Amino acid sequence: MQRVELADGRSCPYRIQESGRARRIRLRLSAAEGMVVIVPAGAVPPREDLERLIQTKSRWIARHLHRFAQQERTARAGNLALPGCIHLPALNERWDVRYAGPDVNQAPSSTRVRVATQGVLQVCGPESGRHEDRAQALRAWVRAKAAAVLPGWLGELARELRMPFSRVTVRDQRTRWGSCSRHGRISLNCKLLFLPRTWTRYVLVHELCHTRIMNHGPDFWALVAMHETQALRIRAEMRTAWRKLPAWLTMSLN
Ligand SMILES: [Zn+2]
Incomplete structure (x- = not known):
């Protein structure tokens, strides 16, 4: 697991996944897995290039991370509140x-x-x-x-x-x-x-x-x-x- 610094100064962990089907680099964000960078198999770019690319998507990433955090908070509150x-x-x-x-x-x-x-x-x-x-x-x-x-x-x-x-x-x-x-x-x-x-x-x-x-x-x-x-x-x-x-x-x- 590596970390990249987003535009707002936040550090965000990510994982690289090589894919035989990928033609170009893609970012995937989910609540369960966090950020996964999918790169064409055998073509992992140098780390600096990769991080520069991620940084151009900083706002999109921040928006999703914010939503995941909110969902988690609500789910936790809901869990506590289920009645006995x-x-x-x-x-x-x-x-x-x-x-x-x-x-x-x-x-x-x-x-x-x-x-x-x-x-x-x-x-x-x-x-x-x-x-x-x-x-x-x-x-x-x-x-x-x-x-x-x-x-x-x-x-x-x-x-x-x-x-x-x-x-x-x-x-x-x-x-x-x-x-x-x-x-x-x-x-x-x-x-x-x-x-x-x-x-x-x-x-x-x-x-x-x-x-x-x-x-x-x-x-x-x-x-x-x-x-x-x-x-x-x-x-x-x-x-x-x-x-x-x-x-x-x-x-x-x-
Ligand atoms: Zn009335």
């Missing part, structure tokens, strides 16, 4: 999470989550699979679970408060707990399952009130307070709610 247990306060449920190889009736390269027994989830997928695939499979499980319960809660509450809506969808928004369109279409964030039940209820009340009043003026807050007397306190408490969500749930590489 998932707590869903809104449902008052706790799930232990176990990681295993692929199931018998599963494509060997896919990753999926199955309920082993009540309270135990099994993430099945290739041992060499990326952390991100496991996190993604868990997020899909959360979304499916939320889609199975949140519309029912909203429907019940809408009847109780006499505030009908036209449609509800459960999504995985990054910045909002919920939204309501002018046509009474409500969209709810699947991460609501990670909040205490009273907070989740507040979000549903809030969106239902938007079917009457679209803006956030005094009339709107008066209407919310009529149906949720603790709205002010809950709103204040919820300010830090996003930060308390687990990283595997909110951090995605895609």
Whole structure:
């Protein structure tokens, strides 16, 4: 392994590989191997010439090295963040999470989550699979679970408060707990399952009130307070709610 100094002063290791098929000198960069200089077989140029050539590609190399470092950092963070247990306060449920190889009736390269027994989830997928695939499979499980319960809660509450809506969808928004369109279409964030039940209820009340009043003026807050007397306190408490969500749930590489 040799090293070359790039234009930004950084020293970068590289390896020379002779190839019978190569017609000219080529650089190859990958996260796994670093920099490989491919040269036509039997025609390895003098070291100085080679390094001068590499230096002309300094910016291209630096850009790739930066990206590799970033990917590695994210993967490491994702690895640390994969949960051993998932707590869903809104449902008052706790799930232990176990990681295993692929199931018998599963494509060997896919990753999926199955309920082993009540309270135990099994993430099945290739041992060499990326952390991100496991996190993604868990997020899909959360979304499916939320889609199975949140519309029912909203429907019940809408009847109780006499505030009908036209449609509800459960999504995985990054910045909002919920939204309501002018046509009474409500969209709810699947991460609501990670909040205490009273907070989740507040979000549903809030969106239902938007079917009457679209803006956030005094009339709107008066209407919310009529149906949720603790709205002010809950709103204040919820300010830090996003930060308390687990990283595997909110951090995605895609
Ligand atoms: Zn609102």
